[in-house]
Amino acid sequence: MRISTFWYCLKQGFINICRNIWFSLASVATISACIFLFCMFFSIMVNVQHVVKNVETTVGVTVFFDEGLSEEQIRAIGSVIGQRSEVSSMEFTSAQEAWDSFQQEYFEGMEDLADGFAEDNPLAGSASYQIFLKDISKQDEFVVYLENLDGVRRVNYSSSAAAGLTSFNTVIGILSGVIIGVLLAVSVFLISNTINVAAAFRRSENQIMRYIGATNYMIRAPFVVEGIIIGLLGAVIPLICMFFLYRQSIGYIEERFQILSGIFQFLPLGQIFPYMAATAMLLGLGIGFFASFFTIRKHLKV
């Protein structure tokens, strides 16, 4: 296609939009709402996932074993645990290591005092495995499994807050999926209507174009351009909003809930915005293109 033809179609697309500005604006507004919600859920989910990931890699399950088990026996149990599919990684801490780190922590500067225990490790029964899970939502089941293992004395694990977060994420995902789906359907319906009105405006022009020998692509182009512009506008507007809102909301949350600041590490906007923007633009483009393309195709069947 020639550049001049491209500009011509672009111009005609804009003319379509201006001729029927209210319909076009309504379409843009619906897509904007749809994509804004998408961006919001996207940010929430990505952040929650980030927090969960943090928790998963820093908070693990610690297993202690019955006193009197030898290190070999403990390691054997460990290798059985290690074969479970939920396990992402595990670390063994022998009784000696536990004692060493205990000394460092509590007897700093008073090593002589600790030396008194040298031959008789007071933490003899404290060999342990620290286990990190792939998916923290499985933690509860996994702990039950561990507690029922022979030779396991105690299982230490943090509250299932992180697991709660994961299921929160699932709920958010489903909820947003439904809302976005409904808004998407409304957007497609509105764009389709807008294109129908534009096509009615251009009925005679399209007829003339056909006589002159314009290809179907050429006849469709202004409408598809119209759809794409509406779709892209519907993506750009919420992205601009997000760009400013994101920082503000994070600032607000961090200020309001300072207690959480230890666990809740928010992702900086720069890290998620490129993905969010790309997805949103593709979404807008896709809605605009397909809705207009299929609507106008229906019209041009002669």
Added chain:
Amino acid sequence: MIEISNVSKTYETGNKALRNVSITIEDGEFVFIIGRSGSGKTTLFKLLLKETEPTSGKIVVNDMNLGKMPRRYVPKYRRRLGVVFQDFRLLKDRNVYENVAFAQRVIGASTRRIRESVPAMLQMVGLSAKYKMFPQQLSGGEQQRVAIARALINRPEVLLADEPTGNLDSHNAIEIMKLLEEINQMGTTVVVVTHSQEIVDRMQKRVIVMERGCVVSDEKKGGYTHED
């Protein structure tokens, strides 16, 4: 060359618009098609434009068999025909220049070609001075000239005119006919449907008379013989 052989057209409504029509038009001819209302003249044009398909028979235009033409080739084929209608069918929101340029834009012509050919075409139809005017600021005759310029801008081999003077007074009608004759003399085949006895008698061209979907007479240098 246009060869219409044994073509019949029955619309879905059961209307028999054409019955076994055969017409051959050579390159460079000027042909009038006359006949009372409903005799099938416009239907014939629609078949030539491949807007509808004949129920039976064969149409060959410039060695292309329309019945066997794939759909995607139709736009290319139509570029070799120019069409003019009684009601002009100009774009009301665009001026004279843009109406003519339109025909080139929509087939993807370059801006340079458009800038060269549109003024030349407007000069030919005598509208150079009014290129900025909008259709509703022009007389009927002038509007039809714009339509003719638009039909010719892509240099078609055949010009089909369906009652081009139907909305014009006799002076304007004769001016338009003179223009069509000029175009014909430059090599374009011209086929004109008309109801005007004055024009047919005056031009002394080939006349095909249709009646109820049949060709009832076909004379070289004919007059307006059928009674309306």
